[in-house]
Amino acid sequence: MAKPRLSTSYPDERGYFGPYGGRFVAETLMGPIEELERAYRKAQKSRQFRRELEQLLKDYCGRPTPLYHARRLSEELGGAQIYLKREDLLHTGAHKINNALGQALLTRRMGKPRVIAETGAGQHGVATATAAALLGLECVVYMGTEDMERQRLNVYRMRLLGAEVVGVDSGSRTLKDAINEALRDWVTNVETTHYILGSVLGPHPFPAMVRDFHSVIGEEARRQLREQTGRWEPDVAIACVGGGSNSIGLFRAFLDSRKVRLIGVEAGGSGGGLGEHAARFEGGSLGVLQGTRTLVLQDQAGQVAPTASVSAGLDYPAIGPEHVFLYERGRIEFTSADDARAVEAFHRLAHTEGILPALETAHAIAEVLELAPRLGRKQIVLVNLSGRGDKDVESVMAWDRRHGEQAAEDQEDPS
Amino acid sequence: MSPPLLGSKKRTPIASALRRAKKGRRAAFIPYITAGDPHLDATPRLVEALEEAGADIVELGVPFSDPMADGPVNQRAAYRALQAGTTLSGILDQLTARRDRIRVPIVLFTYLNPIVAMGVDEFVERAAHAGVAGVLCVDAPPEEIEHDLVAELRRRGIDPIFLLAPTSSRERIKRVAKLASGFVYYVSRLGITGEQAALAPQLISEVKRLRRRVGVPVAVGFGISTAEQVQAVGEVADGVVVGSALVRVVEEGAEAGLSTAEIAERLGARAAELLSNR
């Protein structure tokens, strides 16, 4: 028997990636989730569904996104050649629309007139609001009130697109709490509503389905790399990891090629203590949260810990179950970049390449800044540039002001 | 392979309580409060007040940081309890210490994560030691826990309580019927916990149908909050669960700075009022 391929053999029929994943929701949602799984399986096999999605991704969203050789940055760092997969150039400015559009089309097939979504950075909310406008679906987006403040621009974008944005004031008022509220809406309105979950999280089939919709990222990058460099594979692929959708979207095309190093970058936040970061591989433990069995940042009593990150999209205490599985299989390595390194990387990419990355994406760039100089000039680092940074200009401005003042004070008072 | 059943000859405390109610030609009254709300020392006293008011079984909520199946009232209760330092471990210690004084069967109503954090084996061991009669894991459908948590609970004579909902298919109802003991908890409407003005119109017929399909008593909950509703549901169901309407009394008492004795008195009065139409 052939060895199971990491890229296609998981999850099993119960939604497990090894011991991770599954379906941990209240009974009320089990029927609807089983229905969703059937609808998705059918859609996958439908040539008409696939063709419609492909067509929209091309004509409406701008796929394929470019693969761009960042020559100046590569030169400056003096090591590996850096290639950026430009998901930031996709319609709405991030990879999120690959999945939002796929699920919105699925919603229409299921005959439901309403979609809901959670959002952290606002990118998934904007993508869902966009897809809903396009397909004539009613749309409600849940967002933590802290995130609404730091991603104000995206809140208004969603409203312009006709979505209702509902602020969530419970818990840490961030992504996790928005998911709780979306789940509550879903369980109440499940007969009319599909929940477009925005990352590879939640109960089966979401982690597999969201991954499938994003797999196009790595498939394209592989072909483009071949065209531009003659090679099918990079030496290293790097992506930031919130729930894990942009990273698995890029990595999946390389999972079975053991020679490609895959590096996921988590949010190191402001420090190493529980509550100061969102690096699940640095302090997380086995748990069950929001529908899936995975690694969770939590206290000893099983209460989920608060998280912190300058980027709203990475600020979440759990991670997609497949990522934990692939980590334990030795296939994906994880590291983290803290807030300061991410903001520095944001500036660096802006200056050297004329690209403002999303603060989430800046975490991946921070790892590139570390790693590339240590590699040879013939080596290739492929980075998922998952989103653009317009939404973060205010946050970076505030950060710079705060830290600029800090630096000035430190200079005046060298005690 | 059927699990060895401690309770196969001896009736479980929950089964006995439901049988007593049935003999009295009434539905069992199953109030819910959150353990540790407003603090853990108050909990035994509040349980006692519910028992005195006529509770046949008491559901004790284990507070969780992310109560995704709960409405605002229970969310706030969980928050107060966690602020007061309540943990699953602390709740089990408390129940163990009061084991002789609490006669009413206790069902722990919990999310799965605190149990995973403690470890399934340790949890079941300690729950048995504390005299817990049943465990309901709101975010764990039977297929996810039947081989570990459910099997362990049954081995120790604790009833695993399952939810069924208007969205449960025939196959799912069958699956639950096979595993259930004690009672099955029928969720009276789509949605989360919390009071509601009117019962779902099909509720009565759905409950009647369900009772024929599952071999154990059927309790109904989620949203039941008035004496009229308790009475109406009690006509067809084996048990009636009331949560948020009682949790609200604890909340109001805590916010007014009342003593535990005063909150207990109001809670008991509210419970009695809910039973007044019966």
Ligand SMILES: Cc1ncc(COP(=O)(O)O)c(C=O)c1O
């Ligand atoms: C641009 C961008 N990158 C990355 C993420 C993180 O999510 P994921 O790990 O699912 O890709 C987000 C989430 O909001 C995002 O907006």
